[in-house]
Structure formats: structure tokens, C-alpha cells
Amino acid sequence: MKKTKTSFSLKTYIDLFELMQKNHSSREENRSFGLAHQKLLSSPVALLSRWVEEHRHRLSHPPLSQTIDSVLSTATLILLILAFFLGIFSGVGLLRYSGSEPVNLLYFLGAVFVLPLVTMTMTLLAMLRANRAESMLVHLSPAYWMERILLLLPVRNRERFNSIQINPLITNWLVIRRSQELALSFSLGLFLALLGIVASRDIAFSWSTTLQITPEVFHHFLSLIALPWKEMLPQAVPSAELIEQSHYFRLGGKLNSGMIDHAALLGEWWKFLAMTTLFYALFLRFLLFLLVSAGLKRAFGRAMLSIRGVRDLLREMEEPLIESESAATEQNFERDENLSRIATAALKTDYATVIGWALDEAAIVLHNEREGIKPTNIYEAGGLHSLEEDQEVVDAAAGDILLYVKSWEPPTMDFIDFIMALNGDKSRLIMLYPLGTPEAAYQATKEAFDIWAKKISGLKDHKIRMKR
């Protein structure tokens, strides 16, 4: 068995969707597949993924999934590059230093701390509501609009694409993950812009706000932000002195002398900003990305299971194949015979011979009395009698014959042999009388009569008649 590599991707989902639409594999094939992959039976999604891998060749080439995947990958790459450069330009813009006024680090802090926290909170909320068909939070994401790119698909593929209904769960999770990728790319741009500017220019950072915030409060706030790396990198935690020194009042017009005296100190802010970017905008975002990826993987699993026909397929793979039917088909043997051709007639009272087939003499006498028949000879045949005894009856029978039979016992070839022998080449009339059961007052049911009539009609002998 090949080593199992489970693939949870849009490609697998689309391939599975397409395969299910044209799946004609038999129950036997599906069970064989299940038995060949028993280790995967406990993991339906992995089993399905493997099934897709082994049946992908049935799809037309190139597979639609490949086209969609390729378009989405290209679109994602373009957006990632755009987000990256947007991050760089935003970083450069936020850290723009004229030389006369210090850079207000609050703007940058907003982009690398507040914005990530807000968007990550929104992401978490969107994740909670991702299984909803219409999730407004998801649709707020710019990544959602990447769907438009699908409009660029060639018409030939779009027709095929329209036949695929992608589970909203997947589209929601795809948008959420794509948003995280874009946010990571944007944050990376910001981070590199910070490093680049710090490396190439000497920037004086300050903080300025209209709000009545004292340096002590601000210090406390920043210490909270820097809590994750406080012990590991104390130099990346702004000191109370630095905060006080870099408090900037716009009404002062220019850099004050205190600031100029501590110019080297003001430059120390970059470490804090870099660590904030690294931790909040990149590290936490990356963790969220991993979480979202896990969610997407789970969503793929759930969505794959919800594709029409998939449950049947899994059931056929998992459940033992129990068969109790015959492999051979039976030919329809019934003939539509024309019963009207059977000669029927009323009974006479003067039959020379009366024979009871599998009936004893007492029964024959009873029926004769019932019908007012006074025969010359009465014979028993069939039943417990031997074939030799039957032959003796055939030899002894004279004149027209009344033959009683049990209507509920269908005529066997044993009886046919007898009646043919009885008829022989003699031109006498044989009247067949199918009797009913005592409960039915000896009246044969129509069904039983028809069975006899069918059989007798097959003999094609007009001298054999049946009593209606």
C-alpha cells in the first residue's frame, strides 16, 4: 500500500465534486477500495482524498480544479505582492521624517498593534460564524472580492464551473485564510519598511496626543504591550525616561532642546516598534493563520462529506458487502397462451370410463354421484400407483373418458405422459374435470383452471376437453 498522504484542498474538493457527478463505480469496486485502504476507514476524509487521487484520471483534462487552483493561486500571489508593497509604502509613509518634526510613533503603533488586534478579533468572530451561508464579516474582507477574478476564466471553463456548487463553508474559510495571508504580507511590508528606514535614516520618534495622557499612564500602557518580550528583550521596552523625553507637544513648534540633547535616546524607540510588529502583526497573525488553516482543513472535510453521493460512497466503502442474490439472471419463461382455444364442454352422464388421477375409488364414486354419472368402468391412476398399473388402465380404458384431476395440483409431465398414452391414436373424447377442494364445494378456482387449461392447450389436441 502506498504511503498515505492526505490532501485537503480546494482542488481535492472540486475533483471530488466532479467525480461524484460522474461516478459509476459499483458497490463491489467501492468495497474493494475500502478493504484495500482499511487503515483509512476510521478517517473518512482521508479515505475520500485517497479515492480522489486514484480516480482523478477519470476527469477530463485539464481538470477544472487545476484551472481554478491556478487562477486562485495567481490571484492570491498578485494580491500578496500588492499587500506587501502596500505594507512597505504604508510603513514609509507612517515613518516619514522631515527632520524638523519627530515621527509620531502612535501612527505606526496603530498599524502594527491596534489594526492587527481589531482585524484578528473580527477574524475570530468570522470563524465562529463561518458555517453560515451569508457571513457579513467574511464579505467585509477584501479577499472576498477575489472571487471576481473567476470572471476572467475562459467561457468554456466557466460553464463547467457553474455546474459546481462550492459549499459556502469552504468559500467563507478560504476568504478568512486568504485575509490572514494578506495581513501577514502587509505586516511584513511594514516591518521591512521600519527596518529599512531605521537602517537608512536617523529618525527621532516621539509620541503626541490631544488626549490628557501623562507619560506615566503611557508608560504603563506600553509596558503592557511589551509584556510578552519584557524579560527576554528588556532593551525593546521603552523606559519611563524615554517616554517622558519623547513626549511631543505640537504647540512647541520645533524639537525642544531636551529632545535634541537626548536624540540618541529617541532613536531607541525602533526596537520597541519592531518587536511590536514582530509579535502582534506577524507572530500572533501567524498563529491565527495556523488556526484558520486548521479550520479550513476541517471545513474541507465537512464540505467533502456534504457533497451529494459522498455518504453513499463512504457507506459502500466501509460496510461489508453482503450479497444474497443470484448472479445468474432468470429468463422469463411465461407464455401468453390463448385459453379460448381450449375446448370446454358440459358433462355427459354416459362416459364409458371414469378415471381418477391421484384419487382413490371412494372419491371417484363420490364425484360420479354428485354429477349423476354412471360409468361402465372406474379406474385409479397416478398417485401411489405404479407406471405399470397406469399402463394397464390405459389399455383397459374404452370409449369416451372422464378424467378427474385435483385442480390445485398443477399438471406434471407424469400426468401428461398418462393422458397422451390414454389418447394414443384412438379417436375418443377425453373430458378433463379439474376438481376443487371440499371447502370450495369441489369447484376449481379460475386460477387453477387456467393453469390446467394452459397446459392442456399446449398439447394441441382437440379431443381433450375440459369441464368448465
Place this chain on the structure above:
Amino acid sequence: MGKENQRIERSQNQDEAMIKEYPRFAVVGHPNKGKSSIVSTLAHDESVQISNTPGTTTKQRSFPLKIDGEILYELYDTPGFQRARAVLAWLNQEEVPADHKVDRVRRFVYEHREDSRFHDEIELLEPILEGAGIIYVVDGSKPYGPEYEAEMEILRWTGQPSMALINLIDETDYVDEWRRALGHYFRMVRIFNPMEANFSQHIALLESMAQLKEEWTPLVKRSVEIFRRYQQQKIHDSSVLITELITNSLSYIASLSISGDKASPEEKERVLEKYQTHLRKLEEETQRKIAQVWHHSKLEREEMIPLFGEMDLFSKESASLFGLSKKEMILTGATAGALTGSGVDLMLGGTSLMMGSALGALVGGAGALFGFGEIAEMKVLGQRLGSRRLEVGPMQNRNFPYILLRRILYFAQEIATRPHADRSKISIESEALLETRWVDDESKKKMEKLHKDFRSGDAIKEKSFLEYSEMTEAILLGKIEH
């Protein structure tokens, strides 16, 4: 003569080589006594031809019970005896000690293999000579006759383990006289009506068959277990199909691209028709699949009351059926006031417009009708952006899933309890659908919650699906066992 004996011996050796390790049972008897019906019911096979015309079965046909290809036992349907007295006469031509009687039968088969007169006897004797146990079938609703004795005597000559089955084709009862006669030839006599046999009777018969030969007991007992498991599996499969029907029906949204800002009456009618047709199709498809699960694909069905036809979801009968008052049901719908009280809430392009009364009779409280512009775009990838679509669904009527569930459970119950020999049309009595108390209060409460989830339009959680499926399985199991 010496060469002849060698040939027969070779044939005998071949037969012995063919004696397989698993038990085999040949269902034999007089023509038209229900052999095929018994095989059809025991093998759960609807392909067996069953006819009132004697001689429908012309060839032996095997029905192996297999689990993943491994045969546990094999049943044979055979033609009926046609010239039993002639066969017995041939057997009796020579004096044979008891331990060689089977050889004499074998010799008969060997010598008459090409004799068309004994075609049926050869067909029925072959599996017996290859080691199959004998299940001799008679009709206990008709009087016993001496013509059966030649058949039973021939079977006794084979020396194979045997049992007799009294099949009651009609209502009259000659069982006692049959028992007296059969008791002379068979150690075990059982009554089995393949047209009415339920699962327990099937299992009881298998357990009797297990006693025919000691070596067969473990495998037949295992088969009994397999059948129990198979039954369980089929109930489970049916409940999954039922749950799929409920979830798919409740969450279904029919959509139609519309040309203008508002939908025209024709467009509304078209989307409603599409919605109803789809739900009907889902129901029919589920019925077909359930019939397949129970191996009743060929069974003819009488038309059920159409899903959106005469069944008024707000009728008094429906209300009492589900314990919901009319008022409650109206309130639970999106809106009230339609002719049938159906709740149809129409919103077109964000503009709410009540169309309940006009469309209620059509949809029968089927659900809410929404027309989405941009927002519906979210659900279908690849939908042209900016176009307007008119959508119906998901189903908002609280009563609908119960009606649908009751209908499909009734169908499943009918199918599951129907022996395969019974080929009459399935007819569904509308009164039966109005049976009360088919679901207990606690389940109803859980179902209500799950119905709400299913119709929310959100992706259906596996847990909810399983919970619902378990509930339907329990109901179906109760119905079948009852």
C-alpha cells in the same frame, strides 16, 4: 459395464470434489408450491421469478450469501418434480442396500443427463448430490396427496439432511395432515409463509436450517448474525437517506435569475414550480434509494399523495398529528394569511412585499420566498456578480419536515417489512400518514431544534446530522420491530 462403473465413479469423485465447505440448501418440491417465493424471501432477491404458472423455474439457480466475497451458505432454487414416479421406478429397478442408495441416484443422474424427459429432476438432484441439504416445500393450504410420496422417497434415497417447509399459500389449513405425512420422511417440519414472513421468522428458519447438519451449525449461525447485522445496516442506511432528505429539503433554495429589479408573476411562478419540483424529486429519489437498500428496486409503487398536492400543511389533521395548533403553525411560518394559511414571505431586491395569499395555495406553506440581489451572490461562487436572483427557501414551515419525515418513514417501514416474494404494489394509505404519536415528545423537541438548524441555511454540522439520523433510526427500528 466395468468401464461404465469407472465413469460413474469418476463422476462421483467429481461430485465429491465439488462438495464445498459451506452449507448448501436445495429448495425442492412439487411444481407451483412456492419454492421460488421461499428462495426470494430467504435470499432477499426480487429477481426470482414468481408465477402462478407451474414450471416457471426451469434451471437450478444459486443464491449464495456472501460477505465481502466469502460464501457463508448457498441456496438453490430448483424446478419442481415432473416425473417423480418414473425416477423412483428406475431407482427401484435394482435392489440396493441403504448405504449405496445415493450411488444409485447418482447413476440415474449420470445416465439421464442428456434425457430431456428428466431435465427438471436432474436440475433439482444435482445440488443435492453435491452435498446440499434438502428443503422440501409443500402447500399446507391444500390437502395432502399420495402423489408426493414418490418425490419424498427419491429425496430419502439421496441420504442428505432434510427438512420440510409447509408454505401456507391460501387461507385453508391442512397443516395437520401434512405434518403427519411429512413426519414420516423428514426429521424437521416447519411452517413458513414467504409472503408474510418477517425478519424474525426468517431468522428462525435459518436457525432451523443450522440444525440440519452439525458441521453446518457454526456457519449458518454466523449467517444469522450477518443477517442481523445486514438488517441493522439497512435500517441505518435508510435513516441516513431519510436524514439527507430532510436536511436537503429544508435547506434547499431554488433560484432564478431575473431580468428586472422586481420579479414578474411568471418568474415567481417558475421559481416556485422549480422549488416544489425539486423537493418532490428529492422525496422520490430517497424512496428509490431506500427501495434499493432493501433490494426492492423493481417494486411498483402506487402514487402517494403528492407532497404539495392535497396535503394541507395547516389542516386540522396535520395539526393534531404533530401537536401544533393552527395558530402556532401560522406563527411559525414567515407570514400568515395565505389561502391555505401558508407562510410565504416575499422579498424582492431588498423590498419586502407580502405575497403569502397569492402564492400560499401553490407552495402550501412551503417557505419563505426571498429575492436576493448582491447578498445571494455569496452562496454561489461563479454566479455573475451584480445580477439579481429570485430565491425560494429555505423551508420555513415548521410542520413540513414532520410531514415529509412521516411520509418517508412510512415508506421505509413498508419496504423494510415486505418479504421479497411479495410483488404486489405498495399502496400507501393516507390514513396511515395521520397516525398519531409516532414520535415521542422528547424526540420531537430535539427534532424541532435540529429542523431549525437545517433550515437556517448554514452548513449542516456532522453532529446534528448524526443526532437526527440516530433518532430516525430509532423510530424506524421501532416501526419495523413492531
